[in-house]
Structures are given as structure tokens and as C-alpha cells.
Amino acid sequence: MNALYTDKIETALRSFIADHPGTLSRDQAIATILENWFTSHGYLPPGQEGLRPEDLDASNDD
Template sequence: MNAVYTDKIETALKSFMADHPGAQTRDQAIIAILESWFTSHGYLPPQQEGRRPEELDASNDD
């Protein structure tokens, strides 16, 4: 990889981290970016939010 390309990626990574406070480390940011890309391109299933097992009862059966 050439230096100009590397500099652009590093700049973008720093911007991403500034916009996403949950990504506190470089590794966390890279993982978040890869998970997003893999999910949006069909390589990972979308994360689904649901109820925790202790919250389930007959009243919320579908």
C-alpha cells in the first residue's frame, strides 16, 4: 500500500472514531467498520434486537 493511500485510510479511521465514541480504540473502530460492511454486503446476518429470555411471557407471544 502506498503512503498516500495509507494516510487517507488513517484520516478516515480517525474521523470514524471521533464520530463513534463507542469505538474507543483503533481495533474497536476497525471491527465496527468491518461488521457494518460485512452485514450490508450479506456476509453477516443483520443483528436483531429482541427480548431477553427473562422478559418473555405469554403476553408477548406473536
């Protein structure tokens, strides 16, 4: 990787960390970015909250 490319990535990474106050470290920021990219491109399933359909029954109704 050339220095210019590395500088652009480092600048973007610092900006990402500044925009995400809960990001505690460079490694955590990189992991978050990769997880988001992999999810948005279909390599990871999207995170879902709640019960799986097979776990639903009448006792789950509100």
C-alpha cells in the same frame, strides 16, 4: 499499499473514531467498520433484537 492510500485510510479512521465517542480503540473502530460492511454486503446476518419466531407463543403477547 502506498503511503497516500494509507494516509487516506488513517484519516478516515481517525474521523470515524471522533464521530463515534463510544469507540475506545483503533482496533474496536476497525472491527465496527468491518462488521457494518460485512452485514450491509450480506456476509453477516443483520443483528436483530427480540425473540426468534419459533420462541413466540401466547405468553409473549402484551
